[in-house]
Amino acid sequence: MSTLSVFLDVPLAQKMEGLLLKAFKQDDSPNKIFLAYKVCMNSEGQPWAAPVVHKARLQIAQDPSLNYEYVPVKGMKAFIQACLELLFGRHSRVIMENRVGGIHTVGDSGAFQLGAQFLKTWRQDSQIVYIISSQREQHGLIFQDLGFTVYEHCFWNSKEMCMDPDMFLNVVKQAPHGCVFVIGNMGNCKLTQCQWEKLMAAMKKKQIFPFFDIPSQGLFTGDVEEDTRFLQYFVSGGLEFFCSQSLSKNFGIYDEGVGLLVVVALNNQLLLCVLSQLVKLALALWLNPPTCGARIITSILCNSALQEAWKQSLKEIVEDIMLIKEKVKEKLRLLGTPGCWDHITNQSGTHCYLGLSLPQVEYMVKKKHIYIPKNSRINFTCINACNIDYITESINEAILFTKDSELSSEGK
């Protein structure tokens, strides 16, 4: 009897690593450079890690008093407490009022998977999600797979070369009642007091549910408090929200995938109900979250000397990032590259818009083997002393080339 496979109808799934990375890997050019890694790189082109992590890891391995029994489904209490205090500040009102809580989540997707499953069940009348285009592939697909309708948007004003609060306000204005808004770091989108008030009023009126994405607190301005200050507007505006707080990038333990799904509710009673439902979902997803990364983070955050050392290392890496941006700008100035490049240094964080047009991006990729996303948002920590000259000269070439072709097409 010949046997038929039960898997006969299962097709090969497309690799999801992104077309850009795939093209980069297939490129044989010795000059090829990839400027879209998620990871923060150090000046040697290696993934950055907070030096204090090594010390914490060793202390944990040498501690005979630790036991390695199952931890609660929602995670270790001390870990959750430390992370919430990091996010909102130790003496924040929302912590005092006992209306913020968290669930330990796994990997870069865990918090979004858990939160989306919750919203799927408990917000059945409004299964619409707004998400920033660059987050579409990573988080948008999670919502889409669960049956949400996902709309993309973008706040980058390519004419003014800045993040544009009005573009954000317009999307909110047009969004339907009760939809979910995935919101990344808002630091580069500078709202005036009046714009904040408008935003809060519009979101509250429409019962828009914010789902924040804090992938690397501290790696934006170098100051952990400053990086999440914008959350206070939402807290004091009386909004309820979820927040995916990742702690892998800002400690440099990318392989531990440590995170939290943070819940802010109007009062403690509501919070407990939401957390209890999330625990139920986490039970089915993984049951017990791996604790190694959580132990490292807790031991750093709960020891003031280690915490200070960690914060100092964040300051240093952010200064390095700013230095790279300054150098890129200076090199472009020396090359006489047309245009004003202040937008490079006006943006904070590892990932910023370079401000190239689509033909310029294509020139960089196809002619210079420098791999840049279509929206030209690159990871500046991928630029270092070894490749900065080639990169800036290529940017210059791309600008001049497209200027020339514009002129020649205008002349036709």
Place this chain on the structure above:
Amino acid sequence: MSTLSVFLDVPLAQKMEGLLLKAFKQDDSPNKIFLAYKVCMNSEGQPWAAPVVHKARLQIAQDPSLNYEYVPVKGMKAFIQACLELLFGRHSRVIMENRVGGIHTVGDSGAFQLGAQFLKTWRQDSQIVYIISSQREQHGLIFQDLGFTVYEHCFWNSKEMCMDPDMFLNVVKQAPHGCVFVIGNMGNCKLTQCQWEKLMAAMKKKQIFPFFDIPSQGLFTGDVEEDTRFLQYFVSGGLEFFCSQSLSKNFGIYDEGVGLLVVVALNNQLLLCVLSQLVKLALALWLNPPTCGARIITSILCNSALQEAWKQSLKEIVEDIMLIKEKVKEKLRLLGTPGCWDHITNQSGTHCYLGLSLPQVEYMVKKKHIYIPKNSRINFTCINACNIDYITESINEAILFTKDSELSSEGK
């Protein structure tokens, strides 16, 4: 303006920790004992850990050459290879033929969540799952939440006091075409060659899909190869299957929740299709599996001295378990407890049927504060020098009490 919460309709979810543990925690008796923990305990009543884990953990923490960058979605290659060789044997045909693979999964639920999601999509014509009653709460709910119909069954023959292969065969006979069978360790269910052949023929004919649960390879007989030998029947019988391979309990790193979803297909091409779909699902579930536990396990399995030490520690703990069972039997003999207690030592593993009736279990729980599941399947490693006398005396009392009440009701 008073604000309404978006969480207004969210009720408090029931705690899922199990009614038995809840009742135990609420019991104020100083004599209370819980005999249903999942964890393997050492003779001091502490969670067992393989001593070699400490060494591996320290080595990893001291290794300056390690980087902590993101690992692939499916997990570290060396880890998966080492785990598959542990499960099937290094020179097994299925590995040689390149038709077995695995995905690193998270926590005790991860492999079942991932596998169930796959089966939900790719076996749409048969969404029925058979599961052993004692696994209902842990794994059955995962299938149920995804829309599967879940049937419970049990192979414990309480008359013969043994696991009964005929009961298994009967359930298979009655099961519908194409259903999924979650199968735990079959070591205590001793099939004859003829019964194996019948089982394979019935499963193949009906295209029944086995989903094995290997929660603690090596903690059953003390011999890792012996513990999973039954898988060979399914491999050589030409069946395709999934297997949830957990590596937390047999290394004693319960808090790391390390596992694998193992896939056996008829050929490499089919395997690659299935793995590609699983990677897509894992991307949305957690994206990157935490690696600390996987590193510990890989460094032990890939170093023959450490591997030997680990295997030796498994042998020792299993000898301890057998010793406890012998002692329980001997104590019951000395107490003159009615009945033959050979079934205690005839079963291997940490969790075995004590063979009490429902009224006897109720007597143990209510009168003696010894918490035992209704089916009387207990964790023998929870019995130690401190509590063995109280436990065996209580068993004796429970037997005599119910014998008396049987007699008195017969006399009526």
